[in-house]
Amino acid sequence: MDYSNNRYFDLFRKQKENQYKVANTNYKGRTKKLVAIKHAIEVTYKDQIREALYNDFKKPFAETDLTEIYQIIGEIKHAKKYLKSWMSNHKVSTPLALFGTSSWYKYEPKGVCLIISPWNYPLNLTFDPLVSAIAAGNTVIIKPSELTPNISSVMAKIIKDLFHENEVALIQGEVETSQELLKLPFNHIFFTGSPKVGKIVMEAAAKNLSSVTLELGGKSPTIIDETANIKSAVKKIVWGKFLNNGQTCVAPDYILINETIKDDFIQSFKTQLEHFFTKDVINSNSICRILNSDHFDRLINHLENAKSKNATIEIGGKSDSDKNFLEPTVISNLPEDASLLESEIFGPILPIKTYKTLYEAINYINSKEKPLSLYIYSSNKKNIDFILNNTRAGTTCINNNLLQASNHYLPFGGSNNSGMGKSHGFFGFQEFSNTRAILKQNFKGFIENFYPPYTSAKQKLID
């Protein structure tokens, strides 16, 4: 195929030519690059990163530190600790029939990779896969979201500062930039974003048989059974839901609660919200804004749809379009066809559904697409096991939320509609690597006894 008319082909070609040089770096060389990224994010550019995210959607500095900067620092420290062992040869056993051989596998770089990232945790979701890609020895082209231009500019500066473009390059641009890049025959494409665009990415990748990692979204259910510690569950859910103002892929999307504890839950929720954000939420410095007017309008439409269907606004509901502000809002009594129960909410609205039996709760979850995350609040082991064994999800956190995404020892990713492939730690390294199987003949092998001609004596041996 002729790619010479593609605007990014020249850059792609340079990275392709350079890929073996990058691939042949040892763990010390790769670690040096990771440490340089760590220093840039933790020291040189820290203030610019905080300012940029504040300017993009008023993200509080503390949230930037916790969810963007420290996540990457943690990922780099983890990779630094284990990279040598990940890169080493991994010996495997030899079956008797292969006597005379030895076998091992190793992780080799995939080659030239593309990372397309979203706007909601723009630094983390660009640099986290980048750390894995560099650890695995690849060259990388990055296309961040056009919706958070301030942080994209800072990321572009960091990349330019640290890398030659024939190793890592960042291209800022709109959707059309992504589409042009997606035509090129990348060895791997790592995409984080919506399931809708995930399908477009996979279709484009299929044309070149590029492998893909799709980190997608969807509705993450939260089950609260009658044995849960309500006060503790509420505290964690209010934090998990309104961190980044609900614009988190693993945020609890809706609550499924035993009907006997719903009222206590809502009462406790009100108290906790006030504790975190005061009664004057709009002036709180502890909650960021909805990204832009498109997302604000989308959320208001959800709210109007719910109201038109006689749902109950239990908490919040007020908004200010000039500030893209919507109060943390809790809604119950939603009919099944309410738009809030159909699509990923990605904002500060939390629907509550009640259930009588756990069967009802898991049947409801299983009637939907497989979630990225499923949360369980319970102190009953049987109930926890029942839910774990009878539902499917990319990740689960029990008696808390979001934290499963920050343990570098755990794989992170969805399943089917919520994604494919895994990221973080070793799993991210593996995703950007080809697992190459190697068998070495050491001395005359048993198998040679069965080479042709197939005499009757040999046939007897095989029998």
Ligand code: NAD
């Ligand atoms: P998005 O899918 O709209 O955009 C993601 C990226 O794809 C952006 O860089 C954008 O420029 C590009 N893009 C958009 N449309 C495109 C097209 N038609 N062709 C090619 N490229 C295109 O997602 P978003 O709004 O930036 O992020 C929100 C979504 O991402 C939510 O669904 C959320 O759940 C999901 N998400 C998932 C994870 C995860 O780790 N699983 C993390 C964060 C966000």
